[in-house]
Amino acid sequence: xxxxxxxxxxxxxxxEELARDERVVLMGExxxxxxxxxxxxxxxxxxxxxxxxxxxxxxxxTIVGVGVGAAMTGLRPVVELMTINFALLAFDQIVNHAAxxxxxxxxQANVPLVVRMPQGAGHQLGPTxxxxxxxxxxxxPGLLVAVPATxxxxxxxxxxxxxxxxxVIFIEHESLYGxxxxxxxxxxxxxVDDGGRAGAPEHLVHFGQAxxxxxxxxxxxxxxxxxxxxxxRAAQTLADxxxxxxxxxxxxxxxxxxLDTILTSVAKTNRCVTVEEGWPHGGVGANLAALITEQGFDxxxxxxxxxxxxxxxxxxxxxxxxxxYPHEAQVVGAVLQTLERTxxxxxxxxxxxxxx
Amino acid sequence: MQSAPxxxxxxxxxxxxxxxxxxxxxxxxxxxxxxxLIRRFEERAGEMYARAKVGGFLHLSIGEEATxxxxxxxxxxxxxxxxxxRSHGHALVRGTPPENVMAELFGRVDGCSHGRGGSMxxxxxxxxxxxxxxxxxxxxxxxxxxxxxSDYKGADEVTLCTFGDGASNQGTFGETLNIAALWRLPVVFxxxxxxxxxxxxxxxxxxVTDLRRKGESxxxxxxxxxxxxVLDTYAVVCEAVARVREERRPVLVEAVTYRFRxxxxxxxxxxxxxxxxxxxxxxxxxPAFAKRLIDAGxxxxxxxxxxxERALARVDAAVEFAEASPFPAPESLYDDVYVLDREARGRxxxxxxxxxxxxxxxxxxxxxxxxxxxxxxxxxDEIPKQLSDALAAGEEATS
Numbered sequence: 001x002x003x004x005x006x007x008x009x010x011x012x013x014x015x016e017e018l019a020r021d022e023r024v025v026l027m028g029e030x031x032x033x034x035x036x037x038x039x040x041x042x043x044x045x046x047x048x049x050x051x052x053x054x055x056x057x058x059x060x061x062t063i064v065g066v067g068v069g070a071a072m073t074g075l076r077p078v079v080e081l082m083t084i085n086f087a088l089l090a091f092d093q094i095v096n097h098a099a100x101x102x103x104x105x106x107x108q109a110n111v112p113l114v115v116r117m118p119q120g121a122g123h124q125l126g127p128t129x130x131x132x133x134x135x136x137x138x139x140x141p142g143l144l145v146a147v148p149a150t151x152x153x154x155x156x157x158x159x160x161x162x163x164x165x166x167x168v169i170f171i172e173h174e175s176l177y178g179x180x181x182x183x184x185x186x187x188x189x190x191x192v193d194d195g196g197r198a199g200a201p202e203h204l205v206h207f208g209q210a211x212x213x214x215x216x217x218x219x220x221x222x223x224x225x226x227x228x229x230x231x232x233r234a235a236q237t238l239a240d241x242x243x244x245x246x247x248x249x250x251x252x253x254x255x256x257x258x259l260d261t262i263l264t265s266v267a268k269t270n271r272c273v274t275v276e277e278g279w280p281h282g283g284v285g286a287n288l289a290a291l292i293t294e295q296g297f298d299x300x301x302x303x304x305x306x307x308x309x310x311x312x313x314x315x316x317x318x319x320x321x322x323x324x325y326p327h328e329a330q331v332v333g334a335v336l337q338t339l340e341r342t343x344x345x346x347x348x349x350x351x352x353x354x355x356x
Numbered sequence: 357m358q359s360a361p362x363x364x365x366x367x368x369x370x371x372x373x374x375x376x377x378x379x380x381x382x383x384x385x386x387x388x389x390x391x392x393l394i395r396r397f398e399e400r401a402g403e404m405y406a407r408a409k410v411g412g413f414l415h416l417s418i419g420e421e422a423t424x425x426x427x428x429x430x431x432x433x434x435x436x437x438x439x440x441x442r443s444h445g446h447a448l449v450r451g452t453p454p455e456n457v458m459a460e461l462f463g464r465v466d467g468c469s470h471g472r473g474g475s476m477x478x479x480x481x482x483x484x485x486x487x488x489x490x491x492x493x494x495x496x497x498x499x500x501x502x503x504x505x506s507d508y509k510g511a512d513e514v515t516l517c518t519f520g521d522g523a524s525n526q527g528t529f530g531e532t533l534n535i536a537a538l539w540r541l542p543v544v545f546x547x548x549x550x551x552x553x554x555x556x557x558x559x560x561x562x563x564v565t566d567l568r569r570k571g572e573s574x575x576x577x578x579x580x581x582x583x584x585x586v587l588d589t590y591a592v593v594c595e596a597v598a599r600v601r602e603e604r605r606p607v608l609v610e611a612v613t614y615r616f617r618x619x620x621x622x623x624x625x626x627x628x629x630x631x632x633x634x635x636x637x638x639x640x641x642x643p644a645f646a647k648r649l650i651d652a653g654x655x656x657x658x659x660x661x662x663x664x665e666r667a668l669a670r671v672d673a674a675v676e677f678a679e680a681s682p683f684p685a686p687e688s689l690y691d692d693v694y695v696l697d698r699e700a701r702g703r704x705x706x707x708x709x710x711x712x713x714x715x716x717x718x719x720x721x722x723x724x725x726x727x728x729x730x731x732x733x734x735x736x737d738e739i740p741k742q743l744s745d746a747l748a749a750g751e752e753a754t755s
Contacts, residue, residue: 025508051508057538062497062531069501072486073436075508077501096491097498105479105487106470107692141693165695259708295708 001184006148007177009155010040010116014078016202017162018048021076024162027054027063028080028116037082038118038177060089064115068098068167071113076162083129084119084171098167099142113167114158118174120226120277121325127313130321132225132277135284137169138254144168144207145254149228151181153252156205164207173226208256212265216245219335220265220272223250224284227275227307227326234331246335254284262288263296270301273334277325280308305338307331378587381654387429387586388649389663391421391642394445396667397454398617400675401444401461401475405621409678410461414475415442419584419616422641423548424449426581426589427516427611430597436484436506436515438499441476443488446518450485452478454670455677464681471684472692486515492553493526495519496545500532503541507604514601516593518546522553524570525562536606537575543606544596545576548583550615555627571608583613584641587648614639 004012017024030037032045032055045053056063060081067077081087087094094115102110121130137145144166148154154172161168184203213228214235223231228250238244247265251257266272272292274285285306292304310324378384398416405414417424420442428437428449439446447457452468460467461475469479476490486502489495499517506513523529524547536543547570553561564570568578581592589611596607614636618625625633649655655663 025504054539057531057535059531059535062500062528062535065494065497065528065532066501066504066535069486069498069503070505070508071501072498073502073505075505092491092494093497097489097494101487102695103692104469104473104477105481106467106472108469108479108481109486110695144694263708263710295710 001182003180004151004155004183005177006151006154006172006179006181007038007040009151009181009183010158010172011042011044012183013155013158013162014041014044015047017076017078017159018044018052021162023074023076024078025052025054025070025075026078026080027056027067029056029058029063029082031055031080036080038174040116040172040177041080060086061091061093064090064093064113065097067113067115068093068101068111071098071111071167072101072109076112076114078114078116078162081115081117083125083174084117084133085128085131087115087117087133087169090115094137094143094167094169095140099140102166103142110165111167112165114161114170115167116158116170116172118172118177120174120176121309121314121321122175124316124318124321125314126316130314132309132325134169134171134224134254134276135278135282135287137171138284138287139282142167143255145171146207146252147171147173147225147254148252149173149176149223149225149250150211151179152183152203153205153211153250155183156203157207157252159202160204160207163204171225175226176229179229205252207253208258209252210258210261211250211252212247212261213250214246214248216247216269218245218269218271219247219338220262220269221246221248221331221335222262222272222274222285222288223248223331224254224274224276224278227277227331230326230328231275231331234328234335237328237332238335242332242336242341244335244339257291259291259295262292263299266292266296267299270299271338272300272304273307273331273338274304275307275326275331275334277309280306280311283308302338302340305334307334377591378648378652378654379590383429384649384654385659385663387425387590388642388645388655388660389666390449391425391586391645392663392667393454393670394421394424394448395642396664396671397444397448397457397674400671401458402617402621404458404461404675410475411463412474412476413441414461414621415619416617416621417442417445417615419636419640420548420550420613421445422586422589422645423583423611423613426583426586427518427546427593427609429590430593431514431516434484434511434513435597436486436499436502436513437518438486438495438502438515439478439488439518440492440495440520440523441488441490442520443478444475446488447478447480447485450480450483452480452483452485454674456480458671458674458678459681462678462681463683464678465684465688466677466681493519493523493528496523496526496528496532499543499545500536500539500541503536503543504539506542507540512542512601514542514544514597516544516546516597518548520553521547521549521551521558521567522556522561523547524567525553529570530574533571533574533576533606533608537571540604541606542600542604544593544600544609545571545606546593546596546609546611549610549612550583551613552615552619552627554619555623555625557627568608568610571606576606576608578608578610580610580612583611584636584639584644586641586645613641616640 031041035042067079221231235246289304424445456468479487503515568580582588
């Protein structure tokens with residue numbers, strides 16, 4: 001077990017997979033000589049050389065498309081895009097090509113491609129560098145979507161993503177790169193994981209397995225990406241100050257989604273709050289609320305409540321930016337509301353219900 | 357407005373090693389046969405479209421047969437070919453049986469994309485035909501990626517990437533030519549200049565109409581061939597392929613040709629005159645090549661007629677085959693959205709244990725459901741039993 005920063009865990013995953021599999025190739029803007037805009041790829045060019053760690057021109061759609069073609073013909077490319085907003089330039093290759101090729105050509109070819117990108121507000125980068133757009137990718141059949149909230153999951157999910165035969169949208173959070181967590185060197189004792197195939201068992205996190213970040217009995221709080229951590233802090237406050245025991249679930253991957261774990265929790269708590277930084281309309285929380293209502297309606301004592309980012313482009317000015325994405329206080333407020341207790345803490349910031 | 361050359365004047369002079377020499381008799385006959393097959397196939401596809409046997413859009417390459425055959429025959433079997441939404445001819449020239457191409461148009465299970473792609477999305481991995489693509493310019497980055505993989509593996513394969521004059525205005529054109537030149541990727545980019553981006557004439561959509569020059573500022577040298585002449589196309593693309601294979605850097609070839617039919621079957625062709633079409637039809641690549649072979653004594657008129665009859669018979673057989681091929685089974689709707697391996701579980705984001713249990717009970721009773729065109733995507737319990745079984749098997753294997 002080691003203490004690693006989120007970025008170091010990602011770096012370790014890339015290093016291990018580059019060493020394990022000759023087919024793995026990294027491509028992206030400034031990932032080589034510069035070491036990565038967020039230093040995730042630092043040192044990899046020196047270790048693996050220019051053939052495998054490739055600085056690219058600023059051509060997002062084409063970089064992803066080169067990854068698609070290379071993946072179709074035998075490589076395992078990992079493409080880094082500098083922010084999720086830049087991924088919109090590559091939407092054609094991601095949606096029309098990477099996601100559809102396996103289906104549209106009758107299963108003859110597949111696209112084992114990983115596209116990594118950070119998202120999230122908090123650094124005053126304004127409306128073109130700060131959004132949380134996981135819902136856009138979640139919408140598309142053919143894509144897998146991972147949203148790690150911890151360093152351990154960042155490493156374990158990225159290694160799984162690189163080994164998967166499908167295109168994976170791997171969404172990191174910009175504010176988490178410097179955060180430290182315990183990262184296992186190997187699977188927990190007593191479990192057997194053959195993911196490593198050759199050599200010692202190693203830390204992998206399978207897709208479609210939610211993490212129960214904190215157990216509780218009164219309310220289920222589902223936190224997406226960084227919001228899983230915000231939800232954990234809120235749960236501590238709820239326990240300390242309000243005597244509320246919240247169960248916090250981090251789905252870790254949105255496609256596939258471990259709905260079983262969420263429904264099992266809701267069957268126990270009878271109440272659910274979703275927390276995400278993205279926009280309310282057509283968001284991850286909206287999707288979860290629909291699924292829980294469709295499949296767990298009889299277990300609910302109250303409507304599923306959503307905490308979301310504000311329904312605005314991300315503003316630059318610090319006080320406005322702070323208001324535009326959820327904080328611990330809004331989560332506490334939403335939980336108390338769903339428990340039909342009053343709260344004074346949800347007055348500012350984004351509306352807990354996501355109403356626009 | 358800048359004066360661009362009239363289509364007639366755009367007919368190219370030859371470049372490179374252009375004796376325009378005939379290949380040996382056997383190859384010459386094969387080229388004529390394949391060009392004839394493409395012509396007859398496309399004509400029949402148009403008829404089938406008019407009879408509503410074919411859905412969606414149908415883009416025919418009648419008039420472009422010399423460009424298709426001349427360029428594809430410059431490739432080795434291990435080289436890759438990647439094309440556009442006008443791709444029936446490219447599948448045929450690579451050897452995909454016309455039966456499977458027609459079945460794809462008919463949306464049948466024996467189609468070369470198993471009825472998932474249609475006219476715009478033909479594919480034949482075994483013959484290294486890496487697909488037709490419905491997004492203009494979408495195939496260029498993918499071609500560079502295929503070439504990257506060839507290079508990475510140390511193979512001396514070349515990728516031939518064809519696209520239209522309209523695609524030369526897409527961002528992917530500039531982006532891909534740049535990265536291909538920068539990384540020295542073995543791609544022959546071939547712009548099939550058929551004079552129109554859909555209904556917009558070349559001089560109305562591109563400031564530079566000398567398309568072979570469009571790669572110069574990106575480090576990609578250009579060549580040009582007469583796309584109405586299979587011999588010239590072959591000679592120029594052979595030279596391009598040889599350069600790319602040897603020098604490991606991309607080349608752009610402009611094939612000047614003309615699409616005799618509309619952009620798609622839904623095209624009243626108000627953007628060009630009948631006289632212009634008639635002028636180009638005088639240069640029809642099929643009779644031109646046949647005459648060349650007859651004049652040279654390679655074939656006689658009777659043999660040309662036999663080649664045509666063989667093509668017609670093959671196309672008849674293709675239609676018969678397509679008619680007889682079944683539509684894909686309703687329960688195959690969800691097949692091949694994902695590759696399901698032993699680590700796969702819950703790939704369908706909304707599947708739950710409760711549903712799987714229900715499926716297991718109701719699967720047999722529900723066989724055949726789902727073909728009514730209802731919104732299966734939102735009906736979670738429509739996920740076929742086959743998939744549930746695969747997922748359940750995956751879970752057992754990993755837990």
